[in-house]
Amino acid sequence: EPEVTQTPSHQVTQMGQEVILRCVPISNHLYFYWYRQILGQKVEFLVSFYNNEISEKSEIFDDQFSVERPDGSNFTLKIRSTKLEDSAMYFCASRGESGTEAFFGQGTRLTVV
Amino acid sequence: KQEVTQIPAALSVPEGENLVLNCSFTDSAIYNLQWFRQDPGKGLTSLLLIQSSQREQTSGRLNASLDKSSGRSTLYIAASQPGDSATYLCAVGNQGGKLIFGQGTELSVKP
Numbered sequence: 001e002p003e004v005t006q007t008p009s010h011q012v013t014q015m016g017q018e019v020i021l022r023c024v025p026i027s028n029h030l031y032f033y034w035y036r037q038i039l040g041q042k043v044e045f046l047v048s049f050y051n052n053e054i055s056e057k058s059e060i061f062d063d064q065f066s067v068e069r070p071d072g073s074n075f076t077l078k079i080r081s082t083k084l085e086d087s088a089m090y091f092c093a094s095r096g097e098s099g100t101e102a103f104f105g106q107g108t109r110l111t112v113v
Numbered sequence: 114k115q116e117v118t119q120i121p122a123a124l125s126v127p128e129g130e131n132l133v134l135n136c137s138f139t140d141s142a143i144y145n146l147q148w149f150r151q152d153p154g155k156g157l158t159s160l161l162l163i164q165s166s167q168r169e170q171t172s173g174r175l176n177a178s179l180d181k182s183s184g185r186s187t188l189y190i191a192a193s194q195p196g197d198s199a200t201y202l203c204a205v206g207n208q209g210g211k212l213i214f215g216q217g218t219e220l221s222v223k224p
Contacts, residue, residue, distance in 0.1 A: 031210050043157070043202065043214040056209050091156060095210055099145055099164060102210060106156035 002026040004105035006092050012111045013082055021077045021108045023092030032075045033093040033102065034067065036060070043091065049075065082112045115140045119203055119215035126193055127223050134188040134218045136203030141181050147212065148177050148188050149202040157202065161188070193222045 005024040013019050025032050034046040047057040049067055066078045075094075079086055089107045116139045126132050136146070145164045149157040161170045161177040163186070169178040176189040190197060200219045204212035 033210065033212075035212075042216050043204075043212075045211050045213065048209055048211055050209075056211050093157075093212075098208065098210070099206075101159050101162040102147065102206075102212060103159060104149070104157040109154075 002103075004092055004094055004103050006090075006105035006108050008108060009106065010109045010111070012113060015084060015112055016081050019079050019082055019110065021079075021090050021092075021110070023075045023077075023105055024073050025075055025092065025094030026096075026103060027073070029094035029096050029103075031055075031095045031098075032067075032069070034077045035091045035093065035104075036088040037091065037107075038088045046077070079110075082110075084112050086110060087112045115143075115205060115213045117203060117205055117213050117215040119201075119218050121218060122216065123219040123221075125221040125223065128193060128195060130193050130222075131189070131191050132193055132220070134190070134201050134203075134220070136186040136188070136215055138184045138186075138205050138213075141184050143181065143205045144208045145206045146177075146179055146186050147204050147206060148175075148186075149204065151200045151202055151217065153200075160201075190220075193220075195222050195224050198222050 007022045032049040037043045047061045048055045064080045091107045092105045093102045095102045118137050120135045147162045148160040163170045163179045174191040179186045200217040202217045204214045
């Protein structure tokens with residue numbers, strides 16, 4: 001069964017460093033998303049991406065964040081200069097047509113020290 | 114601003130019991146609603162998707178209902194099993210696919 005794949009599963013980085021979280025969405029999907037979940041809190045929307053551009057973003061998604069679909073298969077989230085409060089589980093999701101089910105990856109646990 | 118609330122926060126039931134999880138949302142202008150399951154430290158597994166025009170969806174032992182006008186959805190689990198133990202998340206979606214999540218109901222099914 002097709003699935004969303006995220007790498008790495010766990011990343012530890014020093015405060016101020018840049019990190020890139022990687023995702024391979026389901027191959028025929030058109031809509032891509034990043035969410036995060038701080039430990040013990042709700043899953044929060046960060047950004048949606050369609051047709052090679054950001055279609056919606058949250059207040060969390062400031063200038064420190066960027067997304068890219070560098071080729072036909074990968075979808076990345078870059079955090080330019082990490083802060084302690086960026087420590088969270090980051091989930092990538094994708095879906096096919098408008099209004100269809102969203103499928104999530106297993107997440108990348110980011111720990112900023 | 115859309116807010117999603119799930120009640121109860123935690124639930125413990127004996128195996129075999131039927132149970133209902135509740136989800137409410139403040140803005141009825143939703144495009145769809147999706148229920149997920151999350152195991153500890155893991156990703157989100159989609160269970161059911163209900164479009165705004167639908168009243169319910171069923172998958173195996175799961176049945177989800179939607180009353181958009183009152184801002185409520187329920188997830189009914191029949192004949193619960195220990196393997197159903199997980200956190201269940203409700204999320205409302207807009208047309209662009211952005212999901213707003215509730216805080217979840219942590220379910221424990223005791224053998």
